[in-house]
Amino acid sequence: MKSTLKRKTGISPTASRIAQASLQLFNQQGERNVTTNHIARHLAMSTGNLYYHFSSKEDIIQALYQSYGDRMAWLLAEADARRHSLEELVVVLDAVLQHQWDYRFLLQSSASLFPFNAQLRASYQKFEVEQIAVGIESLFLKLREDGLFEGSVAAIRMLAVHFQLLQAAWIAHPERAGQSAAADQVVEDGRRQLLAFLRPHIAPAWQAAFERVASASACLPALVALSGRLAGSERAALCY
Amino acid sequence: MKSTLKRKTGISPTASRIAQASLQLFNQQGERNVTTNHIARHLAMSTGNLYYHFSSKEDIIQALYQSYGDRMAWLLAEADARRHSLEELVVVLDAVLQHQWDYRFLLQSSASLFPFNAQLRASYQKFEVEQIAVGIESLFLKLREDGLFEGSVAAIRMLAVHFQLLQAAWIAHPERAGQSAAADQVVEDGRRQLLAFLRPHIAPAWQAAFERVASASACLPALVALSGRLAGSERAALCY
Amino acid sequence: MKSTLKRKTGISPTASRIAQASLQLFNQQGERNVTTNHIARHLAMSTGNLYYHFSSKEDIIQALYQSYGDRMAWLLAEADARRHSLEELVVVLDAVLQHQWDYRFLLQSSASLFPFNAQLRASYQKFEVEQIAVGIESLFLKLREDGLFEGSVAAIRMLAVHFQLLQAAWIAHPERAGQSAAADQVVEDGRRQLLAFLRPHIAPAWQAAFERVASASACLPALVALSGRLAGSERAALCY
Amino acid sequence: MKSTLKRKTGISPTASRIAQASLQLFNQQGERNVTTNHIARHLAMSTGNLYYHFSSKEDIIQALYQSYGDRMAWLLAEADARRHSLEELVVVLDAVLQHQWDYRFLLQSSASLFPFNAQLRASYQKFEVEQIAVGIESLFLKLREDGLFEGSVAAIRMLAVHFQLLQAAWIAHPERAGQSAAADQVVEDGRRQLLAFLRPHIAPAWQAAFERVASASACLPALVALSGRLAGSERAALCY
DNA sequence: TATGAATGAGTTTTCATTCAT
């Protein structure tokens, strides 16, 4: 698992550069406002070369979506593996928020990306709905069985849906809460808000532990170290 | 307050027809995929005439945003006025969800509309942040003072933010929750989910009343009548 | 029947100009080497305007094919109506050759136009195969019944096919016979060659008349007059 | 004279493979739709390598034209050598038709290949006009002197031209005669049609022999054997 | 010989906007 932007093992470094630059520009200026010419020019590269590596603009977005979904699924699996430690769960939450922030153009323009784009819709079904949504629901239900959450199965299911919606909405519209776009701040505030959202559903037995974790700043050395393990080197390569 | 699509009192009926058709097409096909030529053709009208009434495509969106914000602010005032009756509050919630659904293209593509669009950004600041967000927060704090909500001021503030995010996310991405696009269903499910979201924060004294309202179907005659008063004639004019 | 380049009654003069210019450029330089930019520039017109009148380059070719087929079918009907006069038949033959010469790019590049072009293939089936080919066969069989041709039905059927192939081949590759591209010369030589091709199949009773017509030059006043009636004013508008 | 695709004796087998693949793809998909990248990919070869062996796409077509013309001239010489046996003449005719079918893209798109292509035009002059056309005319005139054809020198000259045009048209547009693209069928029907075309010009003394040959199927062992000698090994190398 | 990434001019097409009538 080197770089999540590599679609297959051995993808060319140029394709990787194109994907990275596209991600950066899409995030900064909006996918709509970034043309293939912009991307190529940004990389001091000919359009022809860009199209040598990707068959279309859609193909680039598709590849980005792929790598977004891949890592998202992996993070979900991590959360599942670490679900007995609240501290580690929060670290994963941070990593998820950071990841969504890294690919925020997808969350911000997914609605405008979908109409009349069969391929992306298909990917969306596969990743977002079938994997991510199912994974989050499953995680929440397990946490309920572990005793973390109180409430009926139906209630926890709904909680999972709301959690996912809030997560995405937070990333897509941080400015709605009067937030400027400093990455770390978005992640930290996001964590705080999501934890606040979950608080009423935490079982009494866990509340003390929950408050301890919730009030801890992101800078605790242990968390940082763990976070490093999760989100480490490859992120540096992807995000501007 | 006849039609919320009129920018000023006495605006031409043609401009109104243009705005209505644009809203319909934007919602159905995505703003990105609807050209000014489409709109004009849809109205069996010349492009030139369209540009006689609106100075640009952006101007149309601006007008739609205006009318969206106007009614939104009015609904918020209604909620404030009716905040002593849970039944009526829910009616307003329905009206808000319906209104957001009517203008869903704004919620779905706001992120992709903003970059490099100073005017829209300004409107956004004015309406969404200064009015709507402030209004919701203020409403929630008043409801807290009325005894409906339990929690610290900070907690209720956060609740208001989450409430607004969830509302918007629910409208913008109904498919994320496996929801098909049947308007009435979206509204009804949205109400149910938002109430479920609020439930943990309802003070014990109100819980019985809350459950009564939450379990009531949308078809209770009284509610319908009230809803009619709220969402009445102008909606018929706007929505196909 | 004003101009065969008008697809419907009342087509805009600009669309007509585009079609005419395209026909001229396609004939002169080959469809392959003529871009929509060339056409627009040739008419001192913006590309956008060209695409306002035709939805694609294919659409232009389609329109040309349409008008080619329309007039071709009409000429065939004329031939049928005049089949009792050899003189008049020859006049129609001239008109057909002239018409094919006017649209020679179609005959020259039909093979390269077809692959992967469903619409044109369909038009081709409709016009060339179902109308023209059937029409020529039917004409030849009637002429056989009139006593002009000798031979079995099968033989005359084959004669009709060969006649059509020769006609097209003559227009498509006049240079193959060492012919320069002077329009009138192509037509006159084509007529002579096609008549020579038919000669062996003429029944003895008609041979004297046939030779008289075959040896007559194209300039006989009567023929010219008749030809004028057939191929008259609209040709001037179409062909450079 | 090993492979007609070798431009000089001893040309590299790679160049040969390129020419063969190009021929195949041009025939199947039309020269217009086959890019040099297609050809290279089809051969699992790099573009660079293709351009090492041929200086341009035109160069490939040129080479194909060369080998087409070479074999055509050779077949014509064969026809001349065998002109005293009708049976053998027909075998040569079959070989010619097969050869033209093997290179049908040239006949189908010659018109669209010529404009602005000086080299090809030159080749065309050299092969088609100076050699093939002259050769066919000379053959027909000799056959006239041998007593096979009746008619004036001028008439036989015209017959030769028509024969060549029909041959090419038959190959270039088999669909024009409602013919599907099965190679053997095209050849067989072509022979039948061309013989029917010649029939009226056969001198009475030869008619019995002519009918015998014309009605013989292509499968007579002797013919097949002879055909093998004519069209043998090199065809296997050229055609997919 | 061979590779394959890179080039760049060109192609079709789109669309917000203008303008003469």
Next chain:
DNA sequence: GATGAATGAAAACTCATTCAT
């Protein structure tokens, strides 16, 4: 108010060809 033809800049994408290795 209304028409609709016209504009032009820019978008996505293609492809013959080159070049460093």
